Amino acid sequence: MTMPITPGAPAVVAARTEGLAKVYGRGDAQVVALGGVSVALNAHEFTAIMGPSGSGKSTLMHCAAGLDAVTEGKVFVGDVELTALKEKELTALRRDKIGFIFQAFNLIPTLSAEENILLPLSIAGRKPEQAWFDRVIDTVGLRERLGHRPSELSGGQQQRVACARALVSRPEIIFADEPTGNLDSRSSREVLDFLRRSVTEFGQTIVMVTHDPVAAGFTDRVLFLADGQVVDEMRNPSADRVLERMAHLDSAAGV
Amino acid sequence: MLRASIKSVLGRKLRLLMSAFAVILGVAFVAGSFIFTDTLGKSFDGIMNSSVGDVIVRPAGTEASFGSSQTLPGDLVAELKDVPGARAVDGNLTDYTTFVVSKKGKLIGGQGAPGLGVNFNTAPSAGGESMFRLAEGAWPAKDGEIAVDSRTAKTGGYVVGDTVQVVTAAAQAKVAPKLTGIMEPSGSLVGASVVVWTTHQAQALYQEGKDVYNDVWVTAADGTSQDELQTAVAKVLPPDLEAVTGEKAAEAMRTSIQDSMKFITYFLLIFAAIALVVGTFIIVNTFSILVAQRMKELALFRAIGASRQQVARSVLVEAFIVGLVGSTVGLLVGIGLAIAIKALFGSIGLDLSDASLVIAPRTVLASYLVGLIVTLLAAYLPARRAGKVPPVAAMRDDVTLAETSMHHRVIAGAALAIAGAIAMGLGLFVDVPNAIVWIGIGILGVLLGVAGTSPLVGRPLITGMGRLYRRMFGAVGVMAEENALRNPRRTAATASALMIGVTLVSMMAVFGSSAKQSINGEIERNFKADYLVSNAIGSDFSPSVGDEIAKIPGVETVSRMKWGMGKVKDSDEWIAAVDPATFGSVSTIDEKNDATVLKQLTAGGLLIDSEKASKLGVKAGDMVPVTLQGKPFDVKVAGTFESSATAPSGLIVDLATWTQHGGTAADGQVFVKAAEGADMAAVTSAIDKVVADLPTVSVKDMAGYAEEQSKPIDQMLMIIYALLGLAVIIAILGIINTLALSVIERTREIGLLRAVGLGRGQLRRMLRLESVVIAILGAVLGIVLGVVFGIAIQRALADQGFTALSIPWLQLIAFLLLAGLVGVLASVWPGRRAAKMQILDAISSE
Ligand SMILES: Nc1ncnc2c1ncn2[C@@H]1O[C@H](COP(=O)(O)OP(=O)(O)OP(=O)(O)O)[C@@H](O)[C@H]1O
Numbered sequence A: 001m002t003m004p005i006t007p008g009a010p011a012v013v014a015a016r017t018e019g020l021a022k023v024y025g026r027g028d029a030q031v032v033a034l035g036g037v038s039v040a041l042n043a044h045e046f047t048a049i050m051g052p053s054g055s056g057k058s059t060l061m062h063c064a065a066g067l068d069a070v071t072e073g074k075v076f077v078g079d080v081e082l083t084a085l086k087e088k089e090l091t092a093l094r095r096d097k098i099g100f101i102f103q104a105f106n107l108i109p110t111l112s113a114e115e116n117i118l119l120p121l122s123i124a125g126r127k128p129e130q131a132w133f134d135r136v137i138d139t140v141g142l143r144e145r146l147g148h149r150p151s152e153l154s155g156g157q158q159q160r161v162a163c164a165r166a167l168v169s170r171p172e173i174i175f176a177d178e179p180t181g182n183l184d185s186r187s188s189r190e191v192l193d194f195l196r197r198s199v200t201e202f203g204q205t206i207v208m209v210t211h212d213p214v215a216a217g218f219t220d221r222v223l224f225l226a227d228g229q230v231v232d233e234m235r236n237p238s239a240d241r242v243l244e245r246m247a248h249l250d251s252a253a254g255v
Numbered sequence B: 001m002l003r004a005s006i007k008s009v010l011g012r013k014l015r016l017l018m019s020a021f022a023v024i025l026g027v028a029f030v031a032g033s034f035i036f037t038d039t040l041g042k043s044f045d046g047i048m049n050s051s052v053g054d055v056i057v058r059p060a061g062t063e064a065s066f067g068s069s070q071t072l073p074g075d076l077v078a079e080l081k082d083v084p085g086a087r088a089v090d091g092n093l094t095d096y097t098t099f100v101v102s103k104k105g106k107l108i109g110g111q112g113a114p115g116l117g118v119n120f121n122t123a124p125s126a127g128g129e130s131m132f133r134l135a136e137g138a139w140p141a142k143d144g145e146i147a148v149d150s151r152t153a154k155t156g157g158y159v160v161g162d163t164v165q166v167v168t169a170a171a172q173a174k175v176a177p178k179l180t181g182i183m184e185p186s187g188s189l190v191g192a193s194v195v196v197w198t199t200h201q202a203q204a205l206y207q208e209g210k211d212v213y214n215d216v217w218v219t220a221a222d223g224t225s226q227d228e229l230q231t232a233v234a235k236v237l238p239p240d241l242e243a244v245t246g247e248k249a250a251e252a253m254r255t256s257i258q259d260s261m262k263f264i265t266y267f268l269l270i271f272a273a274i275a276l277v278v279g280t281f282i283i284v285n286t287f288s289i290l291v292a293q294r295m296k297e298l299a300l301f302r303a304i305g306a307s308r309q310q311v312a313r314s315v316l317v318e319a320f321i322v323g324l325v326g327s328t329v330g331l332l333v334g335i336g337l338a339i340a341i342k343a344l345f346g347s348i349g350l351d352l353s354d355a356s357l358v359i360a361p362r363t364v365l366a367s368y369l370v371g372l373i374v375t376l377l378a379a380y381l382p383a384r385r386a387g388k389v390p391p392v393a394a395m396r397d398d399v400t401l402a403e404t405s406m407h408h409r410v411i412a413g414a415a416l417a418i419a420g421a422i423a424m425g426l427g428l429f430v431d432v433p434n435a436i437v438w439i440g441i442g443i444l445g446v447l448l449g450v451a452g453t454s455p456l457v458g459r460p461l462i463t464g465m466g467r468l469y470r471r472m473f474g475a476v477g478v479m480a481e482e483n484a485l486r487n488p489r490r491t492a493a494t495a496s497a498l499m500i501g502v503t504l505v506s507m508m509a510v511f512g513s514s515a516k517q518s519i520n521g522e523i524e525r526n527f528k529a530d531y532l533v534s535n536a537i538g539s540d541f542s543p544s545v546g547d548e549i550a551k552i553p554g555v556e557t558v559s560r561m562k563w564g565m566g567k568v569k570d571s572d573e574w575i576a577a578v579d580p581a582t583f584g585s586v587s588t589i590d591e592k593n594d595a596t597v598l599k600q601l602t603a604g605g606l607l608i609d610s611e612k613a614s615k616l617g618v619k620a621g622d623m624v625p626v627t628l629q630g631k632p633f634d635v636k637v638a639g640t641f642e643s644s645a646t647a648p649s650g651l652i653v654d655l656a657t658w659t660q661h662g663g664t665a666a667d668g669q670v671f672v673k674a675a676e677g678a679d680m681a682a683v684t685s686a687i688d689k690v691v692a693d694l695p696t697v698s699v700k701d702m703a704g705y706a707e708e709q710s711k712p713i714d715q716m717l718m719i720i721y722a723l724l725g726l727a728v729i730i731a732i733l734g735i736i737n738t739l740a741l742s743v744i745e746r747t748r749e750i751g752l753l754r755a756v757g758l759g760r761g762q763l764r765r766m767l768r769l770e771s772v773v774i775a776i777l778g779a780v781l782g783i784v785l786g787v788v789f790g791i792a793i794q795r796a797l798a799d800q801g802f803t804a805l806s807i808p809w810l811q812l813i814a815f816l817l818l819a820g821l822v823g824v825l826a827s828v829w830p831g832r833r834a835a836k837m838q839i840l841d842a843i844s845s846e
């Protein structure tokens, strides 16, 4: 079930923002985290978001994923405008159409790996498709560990469980905020490999915030953020090119 | 370090308040008990001071207690006037069963407080003023006139000039005098009502027209002291009369009232103790959770050089602050509680609304001591654990405090439970001194022991419920179960707090239900009359009622029972008198040997319950000294018996002996039996007619009698339930507290769940299910223990008439369902707080 990515063909948009602005605080303490960002995140693509610390990456992701309210602008996932949804509808949408992977604390400590993976489905009262579940489990390579609790798994394994959880409900889009931020390079590679494969083999859509040029090298497209604006983008990146571009951005930002 | 503790408390005010709750409620109960009983004591003081004269002359041997109907001759008044130092001499007549019927036909007062009927005179009490002050109209001046106290007039709807309905236990059961005056008592009457007659009327009504008094007050002339007057009066008195100073009489009354008040204090303090034990669980739990939550902070202290003791002390300082705040607020709440208890007593007839609250220094001291000691004791273990936090925990993410082995705890708990059971067994089944203390300590031991083992004992129940949850609620159910299991001690301690209340409530339910069934069974077997005429308020009534009933066609037997306080071998006893010729056909004294004991009684003399006989050290054939109405005489013990529930008393004389020695003429109970084949409907309506306008007197058949006998049990149960309700409320607050703190602890987890799509409703349901598990666990443990305790008590009392065991299953199931409801309610607030959390804040919180 490989989804060929045809370069040049008009891509289907999985999620997009229109003039998305996010302002924290008021008056003197006001911080403009995002200043009118309009981006389109293509379906079946692996997109990286990069930028200096404080540039608004996490904020962009949180707003795009419906975890946080926007100050101005619109956010769409598929055809649905998130910014127009009520709390209940938003929860249901997150549950059914969006997957999450966080940097740390991804798993419920009282539940086994398997229960964690199936959590979004069981919250929704849905049954997993056995074939798909098996395939996801085999891809992340966790079959032996399904009965273990998070405290009995290594950090890398925990992140892979989190990936499996994000995948198993076949969301339209997965958001990952520095999923490898806490991992050593070997565990990082395992997780990134897995994310890459789920895009290539299963046609999944993934958006990932990262500081790591090597991680960015696994993606199809990199968006560069600085001071709450998308300032650049790169297709088919390699770690070296990303590193070079980052250095440039950092010096431009005066960091 | 001290500053850090204080900041930590102040920085988390809500948390402080929640942990202080348990202290507040416990202390409130201690303070409320003391304040209420002190207030009660003072209001009786008020009565006593206005109810003694400077010197009181009375028949020798009369105690200060209410209700003596001994008399002294009226000539005495004139004779004592010549005593040097006497300014005035007045004779008093006092009757305790004179009640006013309201315009609507309802009895006024009469629920415990006496209905006083007195003669009018102007004697001032030792306090200086007259006992009564005229507020309106005039004092009664001739036959057919009365004055009543203002409250009675108001409740009855009477104004000066009205004709008032009065009922008495004297030969003339009903009187309808004209109201000429309304008076104001000089102190609180504590719910009693007062009817003031002319002396002539009072003597006619209460003393068959003889010129006698119950006592005589001699008022001192200016410059004469009570003692001087007393000596002068005593000189001229015949040997069967005595003179006492007002001070002495008041002191004697005060002592006897204080003794009876002690019971109320102890009773309330027992519940305060229960509340505090429950509260201790909550405090231990709260501090354990707080320590667990602050582990990183505490570890940081350790890392930067604080010693174990310093860290532990910082937790204790926090506890001290909580205890201080809790005690202060508890004291204030206690004042409110005392007001509430006062109102409660008011609603059952003991009106204290005139009395102002007494807050003694002892009350304040006890409140702070109890609050601080309990809090510090409860915080001790968590504080020690805090000291053991390794410094490295500051740097690591996933350190949990090594839970001290559950083994020790379970073994210690089991040992304690067994020791408790043994103590309880000794108290119940073996003749040990202070059995009640053994039982109390035993119950406490078992409760604490079971609480100790409950993390283990409760596990199967939790997993059982978890299975059910899984099936019914899917993932939400699984998480609820897991949450309940993840801190077994926390769940167990929270549930144990509820367990204590439920145990005691269930125990009382089994006990009460068994008691009622035992009594009903006995009555069914032993009550043989068709009707029982008795006074609805438990005091005597006019013998004219029995006379009237005897005249009704179709009535075959009228058997009277009279009773009163007397002395047997110097011990105050309740003595009853029955007619041996007829009593056997209407009721039963001894279920097995009724015929024999009645035959013994026919010969005249005293029948004694065998247990009482051995207590008093007498046996059949002995001559024992008895005092009735202050007059001593010797009577032969005719025989002993085993009391059935229908036996009127443990000491029974025949009516002839009773009358011969001056026992009251009023009847306590009249048993009526209709002739065979009589028209029962006609007899019933004829009897009803006799008592129609005597609201104090009621007619019951067997079912009615049985119901009346179970009523006090129900009332007692209601009071005990209400008081235990407090322990349950504390336990509910404990559940709320635990859940709320757990929610804070699981902030990130909740954020994550919400991020992956858990709806607010589902989140609330998760907490609700967890809460219900805790509540049901507590209820199940409590009900099981309560039933076991109840059975043990019933078995132990089986030879004292508690022959039937009745377990009120429906009621117990209702308790379980209520507990479930309690669980649901307890989760509302924590659930709302959890649902309100912003997802992002939750995820990013440390
Ligand atoms: N809750 C908040 N309140 C106030 N300001 C905030 C809040 N969250 C973020 N900000 C500010 O918004 C800006 C963007 O923050 P954001 O977390 O999106 O940055 P980031 O690119 O994810 O940084 P990093 O790489 O360090 O994670 C920052 O200046 C930050 O200080």
Ligand SMILES: [Mg+2]
Pocket: A057, A058, A059
């Ligand atoms: Mg970030």
